[in-house]
Amino acid sequence: MEMDILSQKVDAFLKENRNAIIEHIKRLVDVESVSAPNAGPHPFGEGCAKVLDIALGIGHDLGFDTENYEYCCGSIRCGGQDKEIGFFTHLDVVPASGKWEHAPFSAEQADGYLFGRGTLDDKGPAIIALYTMKCLRDLGIMEHHALRLVMGCNEENGMNDLITYKEHISALPEFSIIADGQFPVCYAEKGCLGFTIKHPLSSRCVQDIAGGEVPNVVPAMAKATLKNIPSAQALQALAPFPVTATVTEDGTIEVEATGIASHAAKPEGSRNAISVLLNALGKSGIASEDSSVFLHAAGYLNDYYGESIDVKITDQHTGRLTHVACMCWITENWELALNFNVRYPACITHTQIIESVTALVAQNGFSVDEVVDSAPIYISPTSPIVQAMTEIYNEIAQDEATPYYEGSITYARIIPNSFTYGPHFPAASAKASNQQGKEHMPDECIYIDDVLSAIKIYVFAVQRIDHILPLANQ
Numbered sequence: 001m002e003m004d005i006l007s008q009k010v011d012a013f014l015k016e017n018r019n020a021i022i023e024h025i026k027r028l029v030d031v032e033s034v035s036a037p038n039a040g041p042h043p044f045g046e047g048c049a050k051v052l053d054i055a056l057g058i059g060h061d062l063g064f065d066t067e068n069y070e071y072c073c074g075s076i077r078c079g080g081q082d083k084e085i086g087f088f089t090h091l092d093v094v095p096a097s098g099k100w101e102h103a104p105f106s107a108e109q110a111d112g113y114l115f116g117r118g119t120l121d122d123k124g125p126a127i128i129a130l131y132t133m134k135c136l137r138d139l140g141i142m143e144h145h146a147l148r149l150v151m152g153c154n155e156e157n158g159m160n161d162l163i164t165y166k167e168h169i170s171a172l173p174e175f176s177i178i179a180d181g182q183f184p185v186c187y188a189e190k191g192c193l194g195f196t197i198k199h200p201l202s203s204r205c206v207q208d209i210a211g212g213e214v215p216n217v218v219p220a221m222a223k224a225t226l227k228n229i230p231s232a233q234a235l236q237a238l239a240p241f242p243v244t245a246t247v248t249e250d251g252t253i254e255v256e257a258t259g260i261a262s263h264a265a266k267p268e269g270s271r272n273a274i275s276v277l278l279n280a281l282g283k284s285g286i287a288s289e290d291s292s293v294f295l296h297a298a299g300y301l302n303d304y305y306g307e308s309i310d311v312k313i314t315d316q317h318t319g320r321l322t323h324v325a326c327m328c329w330i331t332e333n334w335e336l337a338l339n340f341n342v343r344y345p346a347c348i349t350h351t352q353i354i355e356s357v358t359a360l361v362a363q364n365g366f367s368v369d370e371v372v373d374s375a376p377i378y379i380s381p382t383s384p385i386v387q388a389m390t391e392i393y394n395e396i397a398q399d400e401a402t403p404y405y406e407g408s409i410t411y412a413r414i415i416p417n418s419f420t421y422g423p424h425f426p427a428a429s430a431k432a433s434n435q436q437g438k439e440h441m442p443d444e445c446i447y448i449d450d451v452l453s454a455i456k457i458y459v460f461a462v463q464r465i466d467h468i469l470p471l472a473n474q
Contacts, residue, residue: 003460006141010459013135014452021131021455022114022448024058028091028123029107029116035092035157042071044092044161048153051091055126055151062134072164073153076130078137079146085465086148086173087129088411088418089180090155093118095213098220098261098442112448119446120424121439125179126151128423128451132458139459144466148173155180155411157214162414174469175385178412181420183397183457184390187381188318188405189412189420190265193342193350196370197361198335199297203287205229207252211274211328215341216409217440218324220261222273224281226253234286241280255280263440264341265407267304267324274328274338275301290336296364297338301325309340310360315347318376318405339370343407346376377413385468389421392460397453401426421461423454 014021028051036045049071056066059076068074077084094117096104102115109115118124126149133147152161166172194215204227211222226234231247238245244256257280259273275298281287282294302308306321314320327339344353350373358368379386381403390403404426412418424446436443 006139006460006463007456009139010135010456013138014455017131017134018452021127021451022109024130025114025119025124025127025446025451026107026116027054027058028126029114029118030105032096032105033092033118033153034095035154037154037157037160043164044072044153048092051123052151052153055091059130059149062130064133069164069168071153072161074151075165076133076149076151077146078133079142081142081144081146083145083469084148084173085145085462085469086150086176086415086418087132088150088152088176088178088415089126089129090122090152090161090411091118091126092153092156093121093123094156094217094440096442097213097217100442102443102445104444109448113445114448115443115445117444120444122155122180124446124451125423128454128458129177129179132455132462135455135459136462141463142466144470145174147462152411156216159411159414162411172416174417175465176415176418177422177458177461178410178415178418178420179423180410181406181408181422182404182424182426183422183454184393184401185381185386185403186406186410186412186420187386187403188346188378189376189409190318190343190345190405190407191350191376192374192409193344193353194339194370194372195342195354195357195368196337196339197297197300197357197366197368198331198337199293199364199366200333200335201293201330202289205287206281206290206330209277209328209330209336211277212326212339215326215339216264217326218259218262218264218267218270219273219326220259220442222257222259222277222328224255224277226255226286227251229253229286237284237286238280241284242276243280261441263408263438264324264326265322265343265409266438267322270324272301272324274325278328293336293365296366297328297336300338300361306342310356311342311344311348311353313345313348315345317378318345318347319407321345321348322407344376346378350375374409374413379419385465386419388464388468389461392464393422393457396457396460397425399426422457423451425450425453
């Protein structure tokens with residue numbers, strides 16, 4: 001089919017299906033599906049089970065074959081061919097922390113945008129992929145491959161969902177698009193390293209600390225509970241610092257620090273509430289015996305780019321290292337614990353980072369524990385399929401973008417023959433700013449016209465892949 005004719009047919013399809021696309025995104029967004037392993041009878045909690053049922057129901061209603069893999073993930077398939085082209089997305093979301101103007105789990109349409117947690121990451125993309133499949137099926141232009149959309153329920157919290165998926169299938173798709181990023185092609189993902197530093201506490205003034213909820217979001221809120229200290233003394237000591245201190249009826253002092261949330265891979269523009277809280281606890285002298293512990297911990301958060309943990313490094317292919325602390329708490333053994341998320345370039349190994357960090361923090365009495373690593377991935381930005389997908393995006397979007405690297409982690413790490421390709425736009429007409437609107441941020445939103453444009457790009461891209469793969473295998 002000639003490109004102009006196909007373009008007209010896709011435009012007509014999008015016009016006819018626009019309202020249904022919006023309503024189906026809303027149905028998914030309205031479910032609070034934060035992945036909660038071992039919470040109830042389903043592997044990742046009742047919210048994830050509910051949203052998966054809804055997504056599979058939408059696929060069934062559109063006439064596709066569906067399958068539920070023990071509520072770890074599900075798939076929607078169309079086509080009778082043996083070989084497949086895949087889409088991979090996820091239905092779990094991060095918690096809706098921070099201050100929202102729009103309800104996070106009651107999708108709202110306003111000013112051409114759709115607001116709600118998951119509109120960008122990754123429920124909106126799931127529906128974009130689904131309607132790409134519907135368009136390709138309705139137009140009858142897939143010759144060599146069936147299509148399969150896989151939707152996980154644990155991407156934000158470990159990606160254990162796809163372990164179950166792989167156990168249930170005989171073969172993965174011949175090639176897959178990971179619909180969890182921006183256009184055009186992501187040719188590399190940085191390594192992702194998590195670790196926790198700990199230090200024993202002496203004072204019992206700080207009874208509890210709760211900072212952050214998940215290991216991949218810069219927290220917008222952190223709290224501490226103080227006891228065994230006169231309330232007037234505590235309030236006076238904390239007054240100079242940007243925290244809120246409240247005295248409860250039993251004399252407990254609740255201290256709250258606020259920040260600006262962001263995805264851990266993109267900390268620019270964020271303000272870490274943990275850092276604000278630790279600085280206040282340390283500089284106020286409330287827990288005098290542990291003031292230096294709090295101050296040293298806060299000091300490791302003085303920048304985003306590894307300098308304060310002695311691993312400042314960059315390379316030309318995967319950029320510079322970033323580090324944030326996403327969670328803070330007091331352990332059962334009465335230690336201050338601070339969990340870090342490091343996104344590192346391919347020119348350094350996680351072992352080198354841990355060795356450097358361990359040596360640094362040991363000088364202040366901290367130990368390093370709970371190390372978890374996912375190594376960087378890389379494909380050549382000049383490979384034929386990368387170039388073809390980039391050309392399709394640029395032609396339809398009238399852009400001049402080039403393949404890029406990313407700090408985020410996607411299913412591309414564990415799905416062979418895949419890369420992240422959209423559905424978000426690098427220069428979108430986005431309402432998002434550094435403070436609001438992006439993935440993992442308050443008032444997450446997606447521009448509805450971009451949803452439709454992404455479907456059109458995917459239709460052309462998948463049709464091209466359908467023809468490229470048989471030629472590549474000859």
